[in-house]
Amino acid sequence: MAQRLAEPVGGRGGAVRVPPPVHLPHQHVPQGVPRPRAVRRSRQSHARGPGHRPACPPRDLGRPGVPGRRRIRLRPLRSDHLTPHLLEPFSVHIDFESGLLSPDPVVLVRRLSSLAGYFLQNADTDSEVYSVHEIRVPAERDHLLSSTTIVLPGKVGDEYYMTKGHFHANRDRSEIYLTLSGEGLLVMALENGTTVTKEMRPGVVNYVPGHWAHRSVNTGSEPLVFYAVYIGDAGYDYATIAERGFPVVVVDRDGGPSVVPNPRYLAP
Ligand SMILES: O=P(O)(O)OC[C@H]1O[C@H](O)[C@H](O)[C@@H](O)[C@@H]1O
Numbered sequence: 068m069a070q071r072l073a074e075p076v077g078g079r080g081g082a083v084r085v086p087p088p089v090h091l092p093h094q095h096v097p098q099g100v101p102r103p104r105a106v107r108r109s110r111q112s113h114a115r116g117p118g119h120r121p122a123c124p125p126r127d128l129g130r131p132g133v134p135g136r137r138r139i140r141l142r143p144l145r146s147d148h149l150t151p152h153l154l155e156p157f158s159v160h161i162d163f164e165s166g167l168l169s170p171d172p173v174v175l176v177r178r179l180s181s182l183a184g185y186f187l188q189n190a191d192t193d194s195e196v197y198s199v200h201e202i203r204v205p206a207e208r209d210h211l212l213s214s215t216t217i218v219l220p221g222k223v224g225d226e227y228y229m230t231k232g233h234f235h236a237n238r239d240r241s242e243i244y245l246t247l248s249g250e251g252l253l254v255m256a257l258e259n260g261t262t263v264t265k266e267m268r269p270g271v272v273n274y275v276p277g278h279w280a281h282r283s284v285n286t287g288s289e290p291l292v293f294y295a296v297y298i299g300d301a302g303y304d305y306a307t308i309a310e311r312g313f314p315v316v317v318v319d320r321d322g323g324p325s326v327v328p329n330p331r332y333l334a335p
Contacts, residue, residue, distance in 0.1 A: 152205045159202050163247040163269075166215040166292035172200040177231065179223070184309065185231060187316065187331065188224035195219060196228045210299035217292050218251065218285040225319045227251075232282025232313060234258070236302025239277035242295055246271050249291035252317055252324060255279040258307070260314045260334050264326050267293060280308055284317040286324040311335070 160169045176198045179190040201214040221228040232254070235242075244253060244267065251267040255275060265273050267283060275281045285291035311333040315326050 152207065152210070154204065154210075161215060161247070161294060163292070166200060166217040166247060166290070166294075168200045168202065168215060172214070173203055175199040175201065182231065185229075185312075186223040186226050187329075188226070190223045194221065196221070197230055204299065206299050206302075208298065208300040211296050212299050212301070213294065213296040215247070215292060215294050216283065217290050218249075218283055219290055220249075220285050220288050222319060227284045227286050227317050227319065227324065229254075229284040229317065230282050231305055232280055232308045234280045234304040234307055235277065235297070236304045237298075237300055240298045240301035241277045242275040242281065242297035242301070244273040244275065244283075245294045246273075247292045247294055249285060249289045250287035251291040252284045252286055252326070254282045254284060254313055254315060254317065254326070256313050256315075258335060260332075262314050264315070264317075267291065280313070282308075282313060284324070286317065 159172075161167075162169075176195055178193050178195050180193045182196055183189070197216060197218040199214050199216050201212070204210040204212060206212060216230065218228055218230060246267040246269055248269055249267075253265045253267050253273050253275070254262065255264070256262045257278060257280075263279070265271075267273065283291065283293065312329050312331050314329055314332045314334075316329045317324050317326055319325070320327075
C-alpha cells in the first residue's frame with residue numbers, strides 16, 4: 068500500500084505518497100539502480116555557519132516506517148562546505164509511456180480540491196489532475212532535482228487540466244522539460260505579464276529560463292508525461308501565481324486548444 072508522509076516534499080503542499088516499487092513486466096529494468104546513497108566522510112554533521120539554511124531536511128529523503136527499506140542518511144563533508152552532500156552515483160528507470168519511475172520515487176498527487184481557485188470554474192468532483200514523481204536528491208545548489216509529471220486528460224468547464232504553475236523562489240534558476248508522451252502546452256510568464264507558450268510533444272525539449280513562471284497544460288486525450296530537471300535550490304513560489312493567476316488560460320474552443328487572456332489575471 069502507498070505510504071503517505073506527514074510532510075510535503077520541498078514545501079510544495081499537497082498529498083505526498085511513496086508507492087511500492089513499480090513493476091514493469093514488459094520493460095527491461097536495468098540492474099543496479101539503487102536508491103541515492105550518501106557517502107559518509109565526516110562526523111561534523113551539523114556544525115554549520117551562521118545563516119545556513121538546510122535546503123533539504125532529512126524527512127524528505129528517508130522513508131520512515133517502511134519495513135525492509137533503508138533510510139537515507141546524508142552527512143555534510145565540512146562545516147564550511149559548498150558541497151554538503153556527496154552522493155554515490157545512481158540510476159533510475161523511467162517508463163516513457165507512463166512516466167513511472169523505478170525504484171521508488173516520492174510521489175506528489177494534486178487533485179481538483181488542491182487546485183481550488185486555479186481554474187476559472189469550480190469543479191464539482193475531486194478527481195486527480197496530476198502527479199509528480201520525484202527522484203530524491205538534496206534540494207541544494209550542487210544537485211539537480213528531476214521528476215516526471217503526469218498530467219491527466221480532462222477539463223474543468225472548457226479549461227484543460229494543468230499544473231498549478233510556479234516561479235522559482237530563487238528567480239534566476241532555470242529548468243528543462245523533455246516531453247515523453249502525450250501532448251500539451253507549456254505556458255510561461257514573466258512577472259510583468261509577458262507570456263510565451265510552447266508546444267509539448269514527445270521528443271521536444273523546452274527550456275525555461277530563470278524568471279519565467281511555468282505551467283503545463285494537457286490539451287490531448289492521453290496523459291501528458293514529461294521529465295523536468297532543475298537546479299536543486301530553485302525552490303517554489305506558488306503564492307504569486309495563486310494570487311495573480313497566469314496572464315493567459317488554455318481553453319477548448321471548437322474542439323481544439325486556444326490560448327486566451329485570463330479574465331481574472333491581476334496585472335502587477
Ligand atoms: O509544481 P507545479 O507547478 O504543481 O508543477 C508540477 C511539476 O512540474 C514539473 O515537474 C516541474 O519541474 C516541477 O517543479 C513541478 O513541481
